[in-house]
Amino acid sequence: SQKIEQNSEALNIQEGKTATLTCNYTNYSPAYLQWYRQDPGRGPVFLLLIRENEKEKRKERLKVTFDTTLKQSLFHITASQPADSATYLCALKGGYQKVTFGTGTKLQVIP
Amino acid sequence: ETGVTQSPTHLIKTRGQQVTLRCSSQSGHNTVSWYQQALGQGPQFIFQYYREEENGRGNFPPRFSGLQFPNYSSELNVNALELDDSALYLCASSSGGISGELFFGEGSRLTVL
Secondary structure: OOEEEEOOOOEEEEOOOOEEEEEEEEOOOOOEEEEEEEOOOOOOEEEEEEEOOOOEEEEOOEEEEEEOOOOEEEEEEOOOOHHHOEEEEEEEEOOOOOEEEOOOEEEEEEO | OOOOEEEOOEEEEOOOOOEEEEEEOOOOOOEEEEEEEOOOOOOEEEEEEEOOEEEEEOOOOOOEEEEEOOOOOEEEEEOOOOHHHOEEEEEEEEOOOOOOOOEEOOOEEEEEO
């Protein structure tokens, strides 16, 4: 069955450093990989997506890589700030199918 | 531009009761998806509606049902509530494009006692 794995343990990082979150998947050939941010008790907020034929995508302090051979995406936040503290969800989509989410990784940026 | 709105924000029901959750999609979006999110888990896909027709369903029993209206707003109905139905129910709208970015509401927190 399709499986999306994100680090279940929280990631603690010092302010100003680069946070790197990992998303691995199996039994899936997604056309698109998306990242969302979710704050406690709130709905997820779309951040960015990367297509299967793209290796890297950037948006301001965010960078996403997508390796379809390794079946892995890395999500980087450079110059991290306490306001970046949240849970980050990886999501996959193949064609016109549903969007499938991972369990999320909680990021804590320490001042 | 109006975002996705959901109601009610919180509700408490008892086992065996029925509940209806409502969602207004973002302006210009014709596709609505519903997700269930248990504490500490990622959102789980319930079903999706496109132009008033269900066009995808996750691994949820038939007591989870839905509707989409001509204005693209939507309802999620859950019958015969069980304790495990306690969760955050998220509605997301999208333009229906193939890349499928979802725009979520703030959710309805359901507690079943």
